[in-house]
Structures are given as structure tokens and as C-alpha cells.
Amino acid sequence: MLKPRQMSHLFITGSKNQMEPVIQELYCQNVFHIEEFVEQTMEGYEGVKIGTPLPGASEASSKLIRIRSIENTFGVKLEDVEPQKRVPVQQLRETIDTKLSAIVSEVEQIQAKKSKCEAAVKDLEQKINELKPFAAVPIPLEMYSGYQNIAVFTGRISKNPDLTVPNETYFSHAKEGNFIAVFAPAEHSEKVQLGLLQANFVAVPVPRGEGLPQDLLNLYTEQIAVHKKEVALIQEHLEAMKKEQIEFLAASEELLSADVEKAEAPLRFATTKEAFLAEGWVPIDRVDAVRDALVNATGGKITVTVLPTDLDHDAVPVEYNNPSFVKPMQVLIDVFNRPRYSEIDPTLTVSIVFPIFFGLIVGDVGYGLILLAMAFGLRKFFKGEEGQQLLAVLRNASISTIIFGLLYSEFLGFPIPGLKPTMPSRHLMAESAAEGGAAAGHGPMIPELMVMSIWIGILHITLGRIFGMINHARQDHGEHRIKAVLANFGWLAVMWGILIAIWSIAALPLMPDLTGLPAVVSVVNLAGVVGAVLIVIGVVFIARDSVLEVVEIPTIISHVLSYARIVAVGLSSVAIAMVVNFIAIGMFIEPQLKNFSTFSIFIIIAGLIIFLSGHALNTALAILGGGLHSIRLHYVEFFTKFYKGGGKKYMPFGMKRRFTEN
Amino acid sequence: MAAEMATAVDVGMSVEAIKASQMGMKALGAGVAVGLTGVGTGVAEMGIGSAAVGAVAENKDMFGLALLFTVIPETIVIFGLVVGLLILFL
Numbered sequence: 048m049l050k051p052r053q054m055s056h057l058f059i060t061g062s063k064n065q066m067e068p069v070i071q072e073l074y075c076q077n078v079f080h081i082e083e084f085v086e087q088t089m090e091g092y093e094g095v096k097i098g099t100p101l102p103g104a105s106e107a108s109s110k111l112i113r114i115r116s117i118e119n120t121f122g123v124k125l126e127d128v129e130p131q132k133r134v135p136v137q138q139l140r141e142t143i144d145t146k147l148s149a150i151v152s153e154v155e156q157i158q159a160k161k162s163k164c165e166a167a168v169k170d171l172e173q174k175i176n177e178l179k180p181f182a183a184v185p186i187p188l189e190m191y192s193g194y195q196n197i198a199v200f201t202g203r204i205s206k207n208p209d210l211t212v213p214n215e216t217y218f219s220h221a222k223e224g225n226f227i228a229v230f231a232p233a234e235h236s237e238k239v240q241l242g243l244l245q246a247n248f249v250a251v252p253v254p255r256g257e258g259l260p261q262d263l264l265n266l267y268t269e270q271i272a273v274h275k276k277e278v279a280l281i282q283e284h285l286e287a288m289k290k291e292q293i294e295f296l297a298a299s300e301e302l303l304s305a306d307v308e309k310a311e312a313p314l315r316f317a318t319t320k321e322a323f324l325a326e327g328w329v330p331i332d333r334v335d336a337v338r339d340a341l342v343n344a345t346g347g348k349i350t351v352t353v354l355p356t357d358l359d360h361d362a363v364p365v366e367y368n369n370p371s372f373v374k375p376m377q378v379l380i381d382v383f384n385r386p387r388y389s390e391i392d393p394t395l396t397v398s399i400v401f402p403i404f405f406g407l408i409v410g411d412v413g414y415g416l417i418l419l420a421m422a423f424g425l426r427k428f429f430k431g432e433e434g435q436q437l438l439a440v441l442r443n444a445s446i447s448t449i450i451f452g453l454l455y456s457e458f459l460g461f462p463i464p465g466l467k468p469t470m471p472s473r474h475l476m477a478e479s480a481a482e483g484g485a486a487a488g489h490g491p492m493i494p495e496l497m498v499m500s501i502w503i504g505i506l507h508i509t510l511g512r513i514f515g516m517i518n519h520a521r522q523d524h525g526e527h528r529i530k531a532v533l534a535n536f537g538w539l540a541v542m543w544g545i546l547i548a549i550w551s552i553a554a555l556p557l558m559p560d561l562t563g564l565p566a567v568v569s570v571v572n573l574a575g576v577v578g579a580v581l582i583v584i585g586v587v588f589i590a591r592d593s594v595l596e597v598v599e600i601p602t603i604i605s606h607v608l609s610y611a612r613i614v615a616v617g618l619s620s621v622a623i624a625m626v627v628n629f630i631a632i633g634m635f636i637e638p639q640l641k642n643f644s645t646f647s648i649f650i651i652i653a654g655l656i657i658f659l660s661g662h663a664l665n666t667a668l669a670i671l672g673g674g675l676h677s678i679r680l681h682y683v684e685f686f687t688k689f690y691k692g693g694g695k696k697y698m699p700f701g702m703k704r705r706f707t708e709n
Numbered sequence: 710m711a712a713e714m715a716t717a718v719d720v721g722m723s724v725e726a727i728k729a730s731q732m733g734m735k736a737l738g739a740g741v742a743v744g745l746t747g748v749g750t751g752v753a754e755m756g757i758g759s760a761a762v763g764a765v766a767e768n769k770d771m772f773g774l775a776l777l778f779t780v781i782p783e784t785i786v787i788f789g790l791v792v793g794l795l796i797l798f799l
Contacts, residue, residue: 382772382776383774383777384774493798608784609784611788612784612790614794615791618794682773683780
């Protein structure tokens with residue numbers, strides 16, 4: 048909580064022949080984050096090079112490529128396959144070669160057949176295209192050629208030409224272009240050509256073949272249908288094969304990618320002629336287990352050293368260390384940036400405050416229930432881990448929405464009958480007591496809501512600044528450390544100073560009233576003096592760290608006021624819900640129920656459609672508005688006070704097995 | 710007092726009419742506040758948004774930062790909304 052998982056810097060050395068058992072053991076443990084070795088020319092690094100892959104690497108990767116190409120043909124991805132049962136590794140290793148080559152050759156044959164059919168279809172389609180213009184002329188194809196004294200012209204033309212020489216012409220009128228076939232004595236061919244050219248003649252070659260073009264067209268179409276049927280059959284065959292082999296393929300891919308990763312691990316190690324050095328990170332609580340396992344696996348022929356961690360220079364990998372209810376929020380922190388190893392991990396605070404903000408913004412029992420149903424209903428459709436985490440975030444947010452809905456007394460924009468709002472009311476229209484409204488008597492309590500949101504902002508930013516002080520105290524050194532911590536305190540002092548000064552001038556709802564304190568200097572009372580002193584101290588502390596930062600002081604006010612969006616976005620959501628209710632019920636349904644006739648049914652149905660679609664739209668807006676604005680308040684207003692991010696993700700060497708077992 | 714009465718009579722408006730007109734002016738003011746700040750936010754987000762989409766297309770890791778930058782001007786319209794609400798309900 049608030050701190051990433053603590054890591055130890057491990058340094059494993061041994062002779063090269065111990066490299067393979069070490070890699071096997073590290074892969075099994077799945078906790079060692081390898082620090083990749085980069086070749087250096089510095090003094091002391093002479094003779095140290097990156098290692099060469101273990102034998103069998105290239106063979107395994109070529110098999111892996113074949114498996115992936117088959118999976119590509121089947122159109123499946125490993126992540127989408129649901130594991131049924133686990134295959135023992137030993138059994139898989141024995142059968143993988145024979146089975147794989149059988150599958151590969153079968154798939155290749157089927158593929159070849161399929162592409163042959165597809166090529167034939169393309170060929171036939173091409174022929175049909177060539178034949179189409181000739182279909183309008185009732186002459187067999189062989190009659191277009193083979194004459195000694197007759198010239199034949201076929202092609203597209205704009206209009207029927209007026210030829211001066213004896214000829215026989217077939218002209219067909221069509222949308223895509225007129226077609227003409229002219230048969231004329233060979234000695235007049237030049238004149239015919241001239242006449243045709245005047246009518247924008249473009250020659251179309253006569254396709255090869257015999258028989259009437261229309262008959263040929265029919266024949267080709269039939270052939271295409273036959274080929275397409277065959278392709279469909281092949282596709283079915285492939286589907287059947289996919290179902291049968293997918294388990295084996297998934298297991299083999301998992302096994303082989305593990306083999307490849309293990310075989311290529313030396314590329315990330317440093318090696319000399321006889322020895323290897325592996326550097327990496329292991330969670331502190333696993334160090335002893337890893338060391339013992341490595342020593343056991345090699346018979347004590349290697350040394351494992353724990354190096355001291357240098358927070359300023361080491362890029363320590365960061366793994367979240369949160370209780371399970373906080374975990375879903377990690378995905379939203381990763382969207383921004385993973386925390387650095389030495390800074391506070393804000394996931395815990397975000398996972399508590401985010402649902403509260405969401406609830407404060409949406410705050411409606413009806414929408415809360417809809418969102419809760421969505422969070423559970425969509426689980427089947429989001430397979431990935433990130434999707435599941437986001438749905439868990441939505442679930443928490445919708446529970447908070449229901450709670451705040453009860454506090455605001457809202458259900459799809461209506462006041463809940465008999466439930467008086469505990470929080471300041473957000474109902475826009477003051478309802479009369481005669482209508483039975485729970486919030487009868489007043490409209491929205493804007494000043495109270497505003498002040499509430501500003502309180503939230505002040506407290507949230509104060510927390511952010513306190514985190515900032517802790518972070519600077521942890522990360523910085525020497526004089527700068529004190530200055531940076533004090534600067535953060537300065538920002539807090541200015542903010543609270545302004546606040547106390549305002550209290551001393553004006554009495555605000557939900558805030559302490561300090562206007563009654565005795566005046567100290569002319570009209571300024573004690574609280575005013577305290578506020579002014581705090582502001583001055585704050586500005587001095589900020590300026591001591593960086594003078595330019597003083598320019599940023601107005602952002603204190605804009606950041607605090609930015610929390611007013613909690614009220615503003617929430618009110619707009621209430622307003623939309625009320626407008627939908629008014630149009631659907633007040634304008635469509637109620638008047639019809641009073642004077643009911645047969646025609647009323649249609650209008651009532653229209654009213655229901657407006658009601659449903661309006662609230663569907665408002666639900667979508669609630670997710671967008673509630674979610675985006677809540678997370679933005681964290682990213683912009685909260686994180687900018689203390690959070691840098693940019694930590695390296697902890698990626699242990701190893702794999703979570705899904706399809707295979709030892 | 711007499712002069713004030715005379716002015717009111719001269720304008721030819723009853724007290725109710727004046728109140729209604731004031732309410733109308735308030736509504737107009739709130740509308741202008743929200744509308745103009747909305748335009749301001751839109752103009753500001755236009756440039757940031759297009760650059761952000763470009764950056765995200767190049768590198769998906771930029772998404773968080775890009776979203777952050779894109780929504781910064783949204784504060785303007787929120788202020789507009791706050792001012793609008795204050796005009797209408799205070």
C-alpha cells in the first residue's frame with residue numbers, strides 16, 4: 048500500500064556450463080526481472096560480452112513460426128483460446144514433431160486447394176467481364192474470325208455510325224456503353240475505320256472460345272458457383288480441423304515460446320570466456336527462496352549476491368503492491384504512468400476517491416443500478432485482464448453512485464418518494480408539497496453544493512501536497528530536499544491562507560464563520576491577519592525553491608474551483624434526466640392517460656421510447672462525464688502536486704502457464 | 710419616492726413584468742456564460758486534440774498524457790457553467 052513492492056538487486060555468477068540449469072530454475076520461479084546487459088567499452092568491462100543463445104534456439108523458433116502461421120490460417124490468437132485441460136509437457140514433447148508436421152502438410156494441401164479454387168473463380172470472373180459486351184450480339188464467337196475478305200470490328204462506341212460502304216452491323220444500346228460489331232469487305236476497311244472513329248470507337252478484342260456468348264456466360268457462372276461451393280467446403284473442413292487441433296496448437300505454442308525465451312536468455316546476460324553474470328531484481332520476500340532454489344539446481348556451483356539498491360541510479364522495476372480491492376484501479380494509473388520505485392504509489396487513494404467523485408457526479412439510484420448491471424453483464428464480452436479491471440472499476444463506481452443516489456434522493460431524475468435528501472438537493476424544479484415531492488420547498492441548493500465541492504477540492508489538494516512533501520523528502524538530497532519540502536508546504540500555506548482570509552471577510556454556508564472575530568488592524572480581524580501571514584510565508588517558501596513558480600500561484604484558485612465540476616457535471620446530468628422525464632411523461636403519457644382513446648396507445652408508446660432512449664443517452668453521458676471528469680481531477684489537479692511516474696514495469700522472467708503442466 | 714413611481718409608470722411596466730424581465734436577463738446571461746466558454750473550450754481543445762491524436766497514433770503509451778492535455782481547457786467551460794448556475798440560482 049502506498050509503496051510499490053520492495054525489490055532486491057540480485058547478481059548471479061557462475062561458470063558457463065551452469066547457465067542452462069540457472070535459466071531453467073529462474074524460468075520456473077517466474078520472479079526474476081532480468082536487467083539487460085549492454086556491452087560497454089568502459090574500463091573493467093574488457094572481455095565481457097553478451098552471451099550466445101543456448102543450442103536448439105533456432106530450431107524451436109522455426110517451429111514456433113510454423114505454428115503461428117497455422118494459427119494465422121485458422122484465424123485464432125492464443126489469448127482468445129479458452130484452456131480446457133492442461134497437457135503434460137513430457138507427452139507434448141514426444142508428439143510435437145510428428146503431429147506438427149502432419150498438421151502443417153495437411154493445412155498446406157488444403158490451403159493450396161483453396162487458393163487454386165479462388166484463382167479459378169477470379170479467372171472465370173475475368174472471362175465473364177470480357178464476354179459481357181458480346182452477349183448482346185447473337186453470333187457465336189468463332190464467327191468473328193477466320194475470314195479472308197471480310198474485316199471485323201468490335202468495340203464500344205458512342206452512337207450508331209453512318210457507314211457509307213456495304214456492311215453488316217450489330218448495334219446494342221446499353222447503360223455502361225453502346226457496343227457495336229461491324230462486318231465489312233476487307234477492301235473498305237479503312238473507310239469503315241474512319242467512320243467508326245468519328246463515332247468515338249474504342250476497339251474491344253474478341254475473347255477466345257466457341258459458341259454463343261450467352262451460353263458461355265451461363266456456363267462460366269455455373270462453374271463459379273461450383274468453385275465457390277468447393278471453397279465453402281474447404282472452409283468448413285478448416286473450421287473442423289481448427290476445433291480439433293486448437294488445443295494442441297495452443298499448448299505447443301506455449302511450450303515452444305517458453306523454450307525460445309529460455310534459449311535466448313543468455314542474450315540478456317553478460318558472459319566472459321568461461322563465466323556468466325546475470326543481473327536482475329527479485330521481490331525482497333522471494334530472495335531466499337530463489338537463492339536456495341538456484342543453489343540446489345546447480346549443486347552449489349554458483350554464487351548469488353544481493354547488491355545494495357542505489358535509488359538514484361538504479362532503474363528498479365516497479366510492481367504494484369496493493370490489496371485486492373485496489374487492484375482494478377492499477378489500470379487507470381498505468382494509463383497515466385506507472386509510479387517510480389521511490390515515490391508514493393497513489394493507487395490506494397485513487398481507488399477510494401475515484402468512486403466517491405463518480406458517485407457525487409452521477410448520484411442516482413436508477414443509473415447506479417443500470418451501471419451495476421452493465422458492469423456484471425459485460426464481463427463475458429471483455430476477455431482481457433484490462434477489460435475486467437475496468438469493469439471492476441465501473442462496478443465500484445456504480446455502487447458508490449447508488450449510495451449517493453440515496454443521499455441525494457434521486458431515481459432516474461425523480462425524487463425518491465418519502466426519502467428526504469441527506470445531501471444538499473440537486474432537484475432543479477422546486478416542487479410543491481401538494482405533488483408529494485420529497486424535496487418540496489426549494490430548488491437546487493447551489494451555494495451548499497458549490498461549497499461542498501470546494502471543500503472536496505481543498506482536502507484533495509492538501510492530501511496531494513502532503514504526498515508531495517513525502518516524495519521530496521524521500522527522493523531529494525541536501526539543501527534542495529529541505530527547499531522542495533518547504534515549497535510544498537508553502538503551496539499549502541498560500542491555499543489555506545487565502546481560505547482563512549476569505550472566512551474573515553464573508554460568512555459562507557458549510558464553512559466556519561470568522562467574520563465575528565475582533566478587528567486587529569483597521570477592518571482586518573485576527574483571522575485575516577493569520578491568512579495574510581500564511582500567504583506571505585507560503586510565497587517566500589515557494590520563491591526560495593524556484594522564483595518562477597510564484598507566477599503559478601493563481602493556479603491554486605483555478606485548481607480548487609476546478610472541483611466545482613463535480614457539482615456542475617452532476618447538475619447537468621440531473622437536468623437531462625428531468626427534461627427526458629418531463630417530455631416523456633408530462634407531455635406524452637400523462638395527458639393521454641387522462642383522456643384515453645385508441646390513438647393514445649401510439650402516443651404512449653412514443654413517450655416510452657423517448658423515456659428509454661433519453662435515459663440510455665444520459666447513462667452513456669454519465670459514464671463519460673462521471674468517469675472522465677473524476678479521473679481528470681486525479682490526473683490534473685491531484686497528480687500534478689506530487690506524482691511523476693515513469694517507473695519501469697516489473698516483468699519477471701518466466702510465464703504463467705495456461706495450457707501445459709510439468 | 711414620487712419620482713421613482715413616476716419613472717415606473719412612464720416605462721409602462723408592472724412590478725411582475727420587471728421581475729420577469731430580470732429573470733429573462735439572468736437566463737440570457739447564464740446562456741451567454743455557458744455558450745461562450747463552451748466555444749472557448751472548443752477552440753482550445755481543437756489544437757490540443759488534433760496534436761494529441763497524432764501523438765497517440767505514433768505511440769500508444771502517450772494516451773494518458775494526451776488525454777490529460779486535451780481535457781485541460783475543459784476547466785473554462787466548467788467555470789462558465791458555475792457562473793451560469795450562480796446567476797440563475799443565487
